[in-house]
Amino acid sequence: MADVAARAGVSLGTVSHVLNHPERVKESTRLRVQDAIDALGFVRNAQARSLAAGENRTIGLVLVDLGNTLFVDIARGAQQEATACGMTLLLANSDNDDALQDVHLDFFEGARVSGILLAPMTDPRTGVDRVRRRGTPVVVLNYDAGRPDCCTVLVDNERAGHLAARHMIDLGHRRLAFVAGRDHLQPVRDRRRGVRRAVADAGVELVEIPVGDLSARGGPAAVAQLAALPAGRRPDAVIAVTDLLGLGVVQELGRAGLAVPGDIAVMGCDYDKRAWGGSVPLTSVRMPGEEVGAAAVRLLVDEVSAPGLHRHETVVVPPSLVVRESSAGRAPAPTDVG
Amino acid sequence: MADVAARAGVSLGTVSHVLNHPERVKESTRLRVQDAIDALGFVRNAQARSLAAGENRTIGLVLVDLGNTLFVDIARGAQQEATACGMTLLLANSDNDDALQDVHLDFFEGARVSGILLAPMTDPRTGVDRVRRRGTPVVVLNYDAGRPDCCTVLVDNERAGHLAARHMIDLGHRRLAFVAGRDHLQPVRDRRRGVRRAVADAGVELVEIPVGDLSARGGPAAVAQLAALPAGRRPDAVIAVTDLLGLGVVQELGRAGLAVPGDIAVMGCDYDKRAWGGSVPLTSVRMPGEEVGAAAVRLLVDEVSAPGLHRHETVVVPPSLVVRESSAGRAPAPTDVG
DNA sequence: CTGAAAGCGCTTACAG
DNA sequence: CTGAAAGCGCTTACAG
Numbered sequence: 001m002a003d004v005a006a007r008a009g010v011s012l013g014t015v016s017h018v019l020n021h022p023e024r025v026k027e028s029t030r031l032r033v034q035d036a037i038d039a040l041g042f043v044r045n046a047q048a049r050s051l052a053a054g055e056n057r058t059i060g061l062v063l064v065d066l067g068n069t070l071f072v073d074i075a076r077g078a079q080q081e082a083t084a085c086g087m088t089l090l091l092a093n094s095d096n097d098d099a100l101q102d103v104h105l106d107f108f109e110g111a112r113v114s115g116i117l118l119a120p121m122t123d124p125r126t127g128v129d130r131v132r133r134r135g136t137p138v139v140v141l142n143y144d145a146g147r148p149d150c151c152t153v154l155v156d157n158e159r160a161g162h163l164a165a166r167h168m169i170d171l172g173h174r175r176l177a178f179v180a181g182r183d184h185l186q187p188v189r190d191r192r193r194g195v196r197r198a199v200a201d202a203g204v205e206l207v208e209i210p211v212g213d214l215s216a217r218g219g220p221a222a223v224a225q226l227a228a229l230p231a232g233r234r235p236d237a238v239i240a241v242t243d244l245l246g247l248g249v250v251q252e253l254g255r256a257g258l259a260v261p262g263d264i265a266v267m268g269c270d271y272d273k274r275a276w277g278g279s280v281p282l283t284s285v286r287m288p289g290e291e292v293g294a295a296a297v298r299l300l301v302d303e304v305s306a307p308g309l310h311r312h313e314t315v316v317v318p319p320s321l322v323v324r325e326s327s328a329g330r331a332p333a334p335t336d337v338g
Numbered sequence: 339m340a341d342v343a344a345r346a347g348v349s350l351g352t353v354s355h356v357l358n359h360p361e362r363v364k365e366s367t368r369l370r371v372q373d374a375i376d377a378l379g380f381v382r383n384a385q386a387r388s389l390a391a392g393e394n395r396t397i398g399l400v401l402v403d404l405g406n407t408l409f410v411d412i413a414r415g416a417q418q419e420a421t422a423c424g425m426t427l428l429l430a431n432s433d434n435d436d437a438l439q440d441v442h443l444d445f446f447e448g449a450r451v452s453g454i455l456l457a458p459m460t461d462p463r464t465g466v467d468r469v470r471r472r473g474t475p476v477v478v479l480n481y482d483a484g485r486p487d488c489c490t491v492l493v494d495n496e497r498a499g500h501l502a503a504r505h506m507i508d509l510g511h512r513r514l515a516f517v518a519g520r521d522h523l524q525p526v527r528d529r530r531r532g533v534r535r536a537v538a539d540a541g542v543e544l545v546e547i548p549v550g551d552l553s554a555r556g557g558p559a560a561v562a563q564l565a566a567l568p569a570g571r572r573p574d575a576v577i578a579v580t581d582l583l584g585l586g587v588v589q590e591l592g593r594a595g596l597a598v599p600g601d602i603a604v605m606g607c608d609y610d611k612r613a614w615g616g617s618v619p620l621t622s623v624r625m626p627g628e629e630v631g632a633a634a635v636r637l638l639v640d641e642v643s644a645p646g647l648h649r650h651e652t653v654v655v656p657p658s659l660v661v662r663e664s665s666a667g668r669a670p671a672p673t674d675v676g
Numbered sequence: 677c678t679g680a681a682a683g684c685g686c687t688t689a690c691a692g
Numbered sequence: 693c694t695g696a697a698a699g700c701g702c703t704t705a706c707a708g
Binding site: 103104111244 | 382383385386414426427433442614615
Binding site: 339340350351353354355357358382383384385386387388389390391392 | 684685686687688
């Protein structure tokens, strides 16, 4: 910057002014300074700037898994909203590694970002404690950490489960299977709750099929359990807790010679692009990742700009049903059956 | 930091020393300072540090598209290698937006990162010019920009095409179809070149099928063109330039009542997880994204640590064939047919 | 409208 | 082994 000032024949302060308050500078000198900047290829040192100005229009987003398209959607939504708010979004991928997640949190803390967005998979207590202690705003995404000192943005997984079961019931099915793992993961627990509520309200039957693997590899185990049921208790519809698992179920049913949805209807949950290529397009429940990311940025910006007035809140974003062939067949789904 | 010094009853310089050169400080005072740091929850301001120290162990990675699993793999490989080198990797997603890409480059430049990794989709000339001008090291990934002033890491797409065609030829096929778009994109151009070379060397026939959409949506157009060929010229094997396109072809062939690979063998290229769910597991050519990311970090670190001695180089990472059912059927592929 | 000066939070020779 | 002081590149009241 000193070089720019020298070349333009002005003081440091003036260069700073054309950078920060161009309207306060006479046009002729502003142009002269601008020329010097261009000629020298000057790029202001953002670290020095934010050190001196005490502000830093940057948001850090720590993500648990970029391989999961939900998180990519979250990043995209956050990115767009951040840009709209005049902030820059930086991503750090913790790749399912809790220790690395804490490293990233500390990194952003050290970089004095305006705030941090955190999408964890397990309870992020220690890391968030450290960050909150220094007062940096944190928004937790897609995980209900039950913290009163942060905003939270959740997808309504209970509703996702309810939507799924309701859809199958509306199609006329009377005996549903819910294929899932343990309730260890919040989304599994909540989706199960939603399925149970819909089933109870409608007075239909529910068979819960436990599997150890929520990816497509869980398909064979699920189908084996279905086949082992007495004929009278065999479900007419399957809800898999994830799309990948739903895909595995469809594949395995195909191997067993059963038609989907002719012999049995199937749906997943997640709207996962990795499950889009199946032989039968899979009905699913879409989780609005982009809205989650955007809402989180909005909450963060609110907290940053009005630290005093800000009230922490939990935003719950609704999922939506995506009907495709695996439940409804090739024809459009009947709106109201049975 | 002043608070820490006060609480520990030492000077600022001493606190700095326990942070940067703990061995130069007497144990008892080091412990005292450490206690103060813990008690106060002090996190050093990394901006001030790198301003004063003139170094910044951070690498910025600008990615064109996080929705593409190749780039996620690249990010993962770069992340791991960066951690191994004691650096932190920061991600910025330009989401197929050239203007946003330049914004991210300038951001990293302003943040005075040690170096930048750039995975673009089109020629990144202007952005890289700006960054190189100030001397910041840049490594270009997955795109041959033909710049002598940067290192480059490429996947050998020509070889990928050659591997694909060679595989089909080895399986005994004598009339191959190559389904792809224009040569506008480097990977398409190079893969085509490899396919042509293998076909010419083997003296078999090649039919080139142009499609406008390289995703699964291109499938119907491709199959329509195949069906329109005179019976005597109909290919016995299809190589799609991407896995998604290969998936689309398999789906459309299924709709047309043709068996894969019984009636016609199909393969893709990319090893894209989004194409893994098809009714017939797709043979593909795997692009080693993690190695690309890791190699790029290694080149960058070399340039950063020995700016004088460093010679720019282009590393070309070899792809590898992944044989699955869509070309080889359920039995293992014969090693040498025809 | 422009400049001189203090200060942001740290590091690093240099003394002691 | 520890401290005082200069400096990293910028911003921002405050004068003029």
